[in-house]
Amino acid sequence: MAKHLCHRRFGIGADQLLLLYRSRIAHFKMRIFNADGSEVEMCGNGIRCLAKYIWDKKISGREILHIETLAGIMKPERAGEMVKVDMGEPVFEPEKIPVKIQKAKVRRKKAEKISALKSQISNLVIDYPLKIKNREFKITCVSMGNPHAVIMVKGISDFPVAYYGPLIENHPIFPKRTNVEFVEVLNHSEIAMHVWERGAGETMACGTGASAVAVASHVKGLTGRTATVHLLGGDLFIEWAHDNHIYMTGPAEKVFEGTIEIEDPLRQERSPAL
Numbered sequence: 001m002a003k004h005l006c007h008r009r010f011g012i013g014a015d016q017l018l019l020l021y022r023s024r025i026a027h028f029k030m031r032i033f034n035a036d037g038s039e040v041e042m043c044g045n046g047i048r049c050l051a052k053y054i055w056d057k058k059i060s061g062r063e064i065l066h067i068e069t070l071a072g073i074m075k076p077e078r079a080g081e082m083v084k085v086d087m088g089e090p091v092f093e094p095e096k097i098p099v100k101i102q103k104a105k106v107r108r109k110k111a112e113k114i115s116a117l118k119s120q121i122s123n124l125v126i127d128y129p130l131k132i133k134n135r136e137f138k139i140t141c142v143s144m145g146n147p148h149a150v151i152m153v154k155g156i157s158d159f160p161v162a163y164y165g166p167l168i169e170n171h172p173i174f175p176k177r178t179n180v181e182f183v184e185v186l187n188h189s190e191i192a193m194h195v196w197e198r199g200a201g202e203t204m205a206c207g208t209g210a211s212a213v214a215v216a217s218h219v220k221g222l223t224g225r226t227a228t229v230h231l232l233g234g235d236l237f238i239e240w241a242h243d244n245h246i247y248m249t250g251p252a253e254k255v256f257e258g259t260i261e262i263e264d265p266l267r268q269e270r271s272p273a274l
Helices: 002-006 044-056 115-121 161-169 207-219
Strands: 016-021 028-034 067-069 072-079 082-086 125-132 135-143 147-152 179-187 190-197 201-203 226-231 234-240 246-250
Touching (some): 002 016, 002 028, 016 044, 044 072, 044 082, 044 207, 044 246, 125 161, 135 207, 147 207, 161 179, 161 190, 161 201, 179 207, 190 207, 207 226
Parallel strands (some): 147 179, 190 226
Antiparallel strands (some): 016 028, 067 072, 082 246, 125 135, 135 147, 190 201, 234 246
16 A cells, blocks of 8 residues: 555655554554555654644644654654654664674774763774775664664765665665665764665655764764754754754644545455456
8 A cells, every 4th residue: 555655656655654553552653654665663754744743633732742663662742843853862783773794894983982872882883885886885874763874975966866875775784774875064063965765765854864864973073963964855953962862853844635545455356256
């Protein structure tokens, strides 16, 4: 159903399908299906949209929502006209991201700047050389409940995301595939980012990706603990707080509302033969 509804010519057109459920352990539960039909753990943009939907439809009046996802319980809250989300803690261990690298490349001098995370950062996959076709990229890997490979490039506006994105997404070192962020650091507090999302392709924005990018940029000593990430679809404000949680703040807007008829895929199988 997700592949049909997300199809931009034969369906509604979307990067992902979000499903809202009751939850036994939180206020609500969110399931996320990519345009290719695959189910994923978490979507930062999606959870902002889901929170706005819940508030707009008056399903809940809580200022802070607890939403169960495959990546854990996320907590979106109202922030004026924006939505702020506690995205949880970044994960650096290669086996948990996951990424199959026997010996991670580590910049210990950079890692020592973040004393509270020394033990985790020592396992960080940072600037790992990955050869793709005619180029060698230096990837930094982070999980925000889903895998991300962050790559610093020059001239982000002209970079061929659609060519290199799928090659990196499906590289054998990523057993669950990966999201790929191509990044240009503009200054100590601003980052430009284009993203190739696992199972969705090139998209206008990615909340977990922006979070991963802010983490990777800070660990590499390129930005501070807060940064504005400029994406094709708008800006996200990311803070790596001292409780080690990532807080993402950004907009969510209603575009349209409608209905669609969904054909029962089992109807043909149940129909009697002529």
